[in-house]
Amino acid sequence: MAIVQPGKRPSPRLQRSKVLGGKMVKGRKATNADLNVVPMVDMMTMLVIFLLQQFSSTGEVLYMQKDIKLPDARHGQMIEQAPTVAISADQVVVTGQKVADVADLDSDAGYLNIPALEERLREDKKRWDFIHQSDPNQKWDGIVNIQADQKVPFRIVKRVMYSCGVAGYFNLNFAALDIGSGAAAAQLPAP
Amino acid sequence: MAGGAMPEQGGGGGKKKKKALDAVINVVPAIDLLSCLITFLLYTAVWTQISRLQVQQLGTGAPEPLAADLQQKALAVTLAVGERGMALSVGDASYDIPSLGRSPEGVVLQDLKSLDTRLKALKGEYPDQGSIIVTAEDTVPYGDLVHVIDACLGAGLMQVSVSGV
Numbered sequence: 502m503a504i505v506q507p508g509k510r511p512s513p514r515l516q517r518s519k520v521l522g523g524k525m526v527k528g529r530k531a532t533n534a535d536l537n538v539v540p541m542v543d544m545m546t547m548l549v550i551f552l553l554q555q556f557s558s559t560g561e562v563l564y565m566q567k568d569i570k571l572p573d574a575r576h577g578q579m580i581e582q583a584p585t586v587a588i589s590a591d592q593v594v595v596t597g598q599k600v601a602d603v604a605d606l607d608s609d610a611g612y613l614n615i616p617a618l619e620e621r622l623r624e625d626k627k628r629w630d631f632i633h634q635s636d637p638n639q640k641w642d643g644i645v646n647i648q649a650d651q652k653v654p655f656r657i658v659k660r661v662m663y664s665c666g667v668a669g670y671f672n673l674n675f676a677a678l679d680i681g682s683g684a685a686a687a688q689l690p691a692p
Numbered sequence: 693m694a695g696g697a698m699p700e701q702g703g704g705g706g707k708k709k710k711k712a713l714d715a716v717i718n719v720v721p722a723i724d725l726l727s728c729l730i731t732f733l734l735y736t737a738v739w740t741q742i743s744r745l746q747v748q749q750l751g752t753g754a755p756e757p758l759a760a761d762l763q764q765k766a767l768a769v770t771l772a773v774g775e776r777g778m779a780l781s782v783g784d785a786s787y788d789i790p791s792l793g794r795s796p797e798g799v800v801l802q803d804l805k806s807l808d809t810r811l812k813a814l815k816g817e818y819p820d821q822g823s824i825i826v827t828a829e830d831t832v833p834y835g836d837l838v839h840v841i842d843a844c845l846g847a848g849l850m851q852v853s854v855s856g857v
Contacts, residue, residue, distance in 0.1 A: 538719055545726040552733035563742045572835035576845040577743025588834075646744065651835030652799075655828045658837070659856045662749050671749060673854070677838050679743035 563648055563676055572651040574677035580646065583674065584625050586618065586661055588649035593661060595621045606657055613663040622668035645670035745841045750825065750855040767821055769814065769849070771807075773840055774829040775800050780810055782818075802836055804843055811847035823851035830856070 562580045565571075568589040587594040593601040593615065600617035622645070633639040645665050649658055662673060770781040777790040787810055792801040815821065824844050828837055837854070844852050 538723065542719055542722060542726070545723065545730060549726055549729050549733065552730065552737060555737050555739070556733060557738040565740050565742075571742065572838040574743055574745055574838055574842040576842050577745050580742050580744045648742075649834040651833060651838070653834045654830060655832040655834065655837060655856070656830035658834055659828075659830070662854070666749050673747050673749060674744035675747060675834075675838055675841065676742050677745060677842070679741040681743070 563646060569648060569650045571648065571676055571678045573680045575681045577677055577679050577681065580674070580676065581644070583644040583646050584622060585646040585648055586665065588647070588653050588657060588661060590650055590653065593618060603657055606660055613660055614667055615660055615664045618661065618664040619668045622665060622670055626669045641669070642672060643670045644672045644674060646674045646676055648676040745838060745845060747841060747852045747854045750853050767818060769821060769824045770827065771824060771840065771844070772827045773802070773832050773836065775831060778802060778807055778840070782814055799833065802839065804839055807840065808843050808847065811843060811849065815848045822849060823853070824849040825853045825855065827855050
């Protein structure tokens with residue numbers, strides 16, 4: 502008697518069957534496995550739509566800093582590119598460069614201006630004048646962004662404002678967290 | 693039947709071959725495109741919405757107002773912010789808006805709702821009025837100043853000037 506491998510041994514009639522015979526025949530498995538990518542495409546599409554809604558063409562003008570907590574506002578406008586003065590509880594920074602310590606500003610209360618800040622802003626204004634010297638139609642708008650912590654007292658902000666004004670920056674943009682859309686949604690009547 | 697609608701295939705055998713009706717769309721380029729888009733949008737996403745409240749400061753190099761503007765600004769509206777509350781001056785009249793006390797941390801709580809009501813009443817009475825001068829004491833926090841300016845802008849007084857006391 503021939504030696505056969507152990508396992509199921511269907512009868513010849515069953516092996517010939519088109520319905521049941523296929524299950525008994527050991528064949529090679531296909532090496533190409535089909536992967537259903539439709540859910541992945543759906544998810545990616547949703548992600549793209551969400552990110553497109555978040556997209557801002559102006560980019561990030563002001564960066565959130567750890568030591569500066571901004572107050573919130575409902576009626577703010579879109580922020581625009583301008584020199585930025587950041588005032589935290591400890592220091593005053595102009596576009597990444599520290600110009601004064603808040604403790605020093607508190608101690609010499611006799612003067613209003615901050616010389617280092619003035620100097621830095623004057624340099625920026627000179628650069629702007631040089632760039633636009635051949636364009637008489639371009640008028641100086643004197644815009645500066647002020648980004649201060651919500652607990653910073655007005656006596657510090659006032660000195661920064663004064664220094665900005667002396668340097669030629671008289672249009673001040675106070676930075677605040679925009680809660681306009683959220684507040685508007687909250688004020689809507691419930692369905 | 694669907695098979696009958698298919699055009700006959702050539703061939704000498706006389707057998708009719710049926711074309712598969714299920715079309716397979718190659719989604720690989722779509723996935724590539726979406727991946728690139730997601731990477732770009734994630735890189736450029738701005739998660740914190742920062743807005744600006746535009747104000748002018750009095751004096752210190754600001755351009756002088758024109759005569760026409762001065763005529764429009766005949767009504768002087770001044771809002772003084774301090775530790776005791778706020779005082780709104782409209783021409784000769786003056787309205788006090790006392791503070792709501794202090795928070796447990798010792799911060800003065802300004803009555804912004806009353807201010808909002810008062811400013812809206814002012815705007816209703818003088819619809820052409822668009823400017824206001826906000827003065828603040830040295831101890832007023834930046835957060836309170838921003839809230840007061842925000843209330844002014846919300847009431848329709850778009851030209852806000854800030855100065856110290």
